[in-house]
Amino acid sequence: MTLLALPGYAQLSEADEAALTELYRRGTPANTLRAWERDLAYVAAWKMAAFGQPLAWPEAEKVALRFILDHAQDLTDRPGPAQDVALELIAIGLRNALACPAPATLDRRIASWKAFHRMRNLASPFTSPLVQQARQKARRANARPRVPKSPKPVTRDILEALLSTCDDSNRGIRDRAMLMLAFASGGRRRSEVAGLNAEDIGRDDFKARGLLWIRLLETKTTRKDQAPRLPLKGRAARAVVHWLEVTGISQGPLFRPVSKGDRPLPRRLAPDALRTILRHRLRLAGLPEDFATPHGLRAGFLTQAALDGAPLAAAMKLSLHRSAVQAQKYYADVEISENPATDLLGD
Structure with missing residues (x-):
């Protein structure tokens, strides 16, 4: 899945949509583009598994809230809809385990989702007070000790x-x-x-x-x-x-x-x-x-x-x-x- 596969921009012609997409491609670092595409694939698959629907633009607040709640707990011993969705994502290779994802991973996927909304000049559901508060609580509840990117510094x-x-x-x-x-x-x-x-x-x-x-x-x-x-x-x-x-x-x-x-x-x-x-x-x-x-x-x-x-x-x-x-x-x-x-x- 690529950025070109996203639904059309609001009130843009096909030519303008293609031009804007190309502008984002040329004006965004390659690593960021790859991260966006991975995150887009993940959130699209998650919503289809959770709601049986493709992504919407703008996305509904209840979807954003459910996304946070599903990724704010360890699902290993929690059978139910959230675990079923996680197992489906594991089966298709988009999720590694039922354990709670790191807060940084959740933050990055939300940041990507918000970026997709900005591309369309649309308000993101993640800016609503309820969703913001849930995200803050999830980050604090699942905070982990800082792990360095390298085991040792090369002094x-x-x-x-x-x-x-x-x-x-x-x-x-x-x-x-x-x-x-x-x-x-x-x-x-x-x-x-x-x-x-x-x-x-x-x-x-x-x-x-x-x-x-x-x-x-x-x-x-x-x-x-x-x-x-x-x-x-x-x-x-x-x-x-x-x-x-x-x-x-x-x-x-x-x-x-x-x-x-x-x-x-x-x-x-x-x-x-x-x-x-x-x-x-x-x-x-x-x-x-x-x-x-x-x-x-x-x-x-x-x-x-x-x-x-x-x-x-x-x-x-x-x-x-x-x-x-x-x-x-x-x-x-x-x-x-x-x-x-x-x-x-x-x-």
């Missing part, structure tokens, strides 16, 4: 252990450059690293200052018209330039697959390639493959910034976090005995 010492496994083969040179860029440029997401092109690496200041400028055309928090330029200095900059020089890459994908014969291939790495590379390097460093995920590089950058006493605002300029509250969580995770503020008087 400087861990990163050094990973870099020590990178030899002078093309694969080793590539992995060294990828890991250092991902960490030192602010903890880049794996899709951001894989999406870089050679043209996105500005080298004008490299000879004089050892400085590269990285242009991120699109991130989770910025658009193409807001493409940030981020500095990359020192060893990390030299590692990226070394990769470019030994491979002769001047345009197209920056990081590419390397063949068994150690030859860079002319295509882009998969968006999830950094996960595979990180697991490989963790194993070579004598650490468990599940020690950290690619998000550990992002968490590690902010954690290391906290350990080194870098101001939160300075770290956020590189990490591109919009929310100080979100970024502050990494600072709060630093063991208090390691907080630089404990050494103000010295030994």
Whole structure:
């Protein structure tokens, strides 16, 4: 099911509907579009199973309320209509279990449903006081301890252990450059690293200052018209330039697959390639493959910034976090005995 399968926009011609749909496609990050389509498939299947009807635009308040109630409890030992619907969704592969979904999952599906209403300039039933209150109570009733996206942050010492496994083969040179860029440029997401092109690496200041400028055309928090330029200095900059020089890459994908014969291939790495590379390097460093995920590089950058006493605002300029509250969580995770503020008087 795709966004094109949605019912028609209110008071729009077929041509205008098609144009607006295409505009949303071009103006929305690919990851967001994929999440919308998954959520659309889920809510459409849920309503058909619960009410025997397709989605309506605007949706009825009673449907929104039922959706929240059905997803606000563990249905394992609760036979009834809600469990029957859940079992049907499990049978078609849209739900994993009868356990209560995480509040974040419910929030994301509701946010997607609301977005579909905004596309049609329609009021969402999730804005009604009764539904909002039910959603708030469900979130509090099913609150869970925060689970980090990576079991461990990849701080400087861990990163050094990973870099020590990178030899002078093309694969080793590539992995060294990828890991250092991902960490030192602010903890880049794996899709951001894989999406870089050679043209996105500005080298004008490299000879004089050892400085590269990285242009991120699109991130989770910025658009193409807001493409940030981020500095990359020192060893990390030299590692990226070394990769470019030994491979002769001047345009197209920056990081590419390397063949068994150690030859860079002319295509882009998969968006999830950094996960595979990180697991490989963790194993070579004598650490468990599940020690950290690619998000550990992002968490590690902010954690290391906290350990080194870098101001939160300075770290956020590189990490591109919009929310100080979100970024502050990494600072709060630093063991208090390691907080630089404990050494103000010295030994």
